[in-house]
Amino acid sequence: MKLKLSKTTQWIVTIAILVALLAGAAIVYSRQQARHDELKEDLAKAEQDFERYSREKEDLQDRLSQAQAGLVLQQEEFPLSGEALEIQQDLLAAADFGQVTIVSLSFSGPTGAASGGQNYQVYSAGLTVTGEVETLFQFIQMLGYWFPSATIGSVTLTTPAGGGIATMTLPLSIYTLGG
Numbered sequence: 001m002k003l004k005l006s007k008t009t010q011w012i013v014t015i016a017i018l019v020a021l022l023a024g025a026a027i028v029y030s031r032q033q034a035r036h037d038e039l040k041e042d043l044a045k046a047e048q049d050f051e052r053y054s055r056e057k058e059d060l061q062d063r064l065s066q067a068q069a070g071l072v073l074q075q076e077e078f079p080l081s082g083e084a085l086e087i088q089q090d091l092l093a094a095a096d097f098g099q100v101t102i103v104s105l106s107f108s109g110p111t112g113a114a115s116g117g118q119n120y121q122v123y124s125a126g127l128t129v130t131g132e133v134e135t136l137f138q139f140i141q142m143l144g145y146w147f148p149s150a151t152i153g154s155v156t157l158t159t160p161a162g163g164g165i166a167t168m169t170l171p172l173s174i175y176t177l178g179g
Contacts, residue, residue: 083110083123084107084109084110084123087107087125087147087174088107090146090147091146092105094139094142095129095139098131098135098138098139098142100129100130100131100135100136101129101130101131102127102129103128103129103130103167104127104128105125105126105127105128106125107124108123108124108125109123110123110176111124118177119177120175120176120177121175121176122173122174122175122176123173123174124172124173124174125172125173125174126169126170126171127168127170127171128167128168128169129168129170130165130166130168131166131168132166133157133159139168140155140168140170143172147172149174149176150173151172152170152171152172153170153171153172153173154170155170156169
């Protein structure tokens with residue numbers, strides 16, 4: 001069974017099919033254009049983010065460089081190693097154990113020294129301690145036990161006229177292996 005359509009009907013059907021195809025193409029184009037605009041916005045935002053993060057990275061790298069330079073300066077200003085901190089803690093512990101009070105403690109980092117073919121690091125400490133005269137002398141003796149490689153310089157002892165709490169100032173050089 002063959003259907004015969006008039007020429008007018010054929011033109012109407014052809015135009016309807018073309019309109020449907022054009023409408024479909026317009027819808028697809030519209031969706032593609034919307035997607036293109038969306039991607040364009042995303043790209044613009046990504047470029048802005050990239051520029052911002054690049055600037056932030058440069059700022060952070062500058063801050064890192066400054067912090068590293070500051071660290072080097074701090075290490076030069078405070079060259080105390082872990083060993084130096086241990087020595088300071090031991091001095092405080094010895095004072096506590098000896099029942100004297102450290103009023104001031106100055107400490108300088110290691111300097112190199114050699115004796116008998118052996119290299120040493122010498123840490124210098126200046127101590128001012130207070131306590132009873134007898135405990136101060138016991139503290140000096142105790143330093144010999146806590147720091148057997150240390151040398152004590154000239155000690156200054158100040159005693160009050162009526163007795164009581166005395167003050168002692170002593171320079172201390174502590175030798176450690178190394179350097």
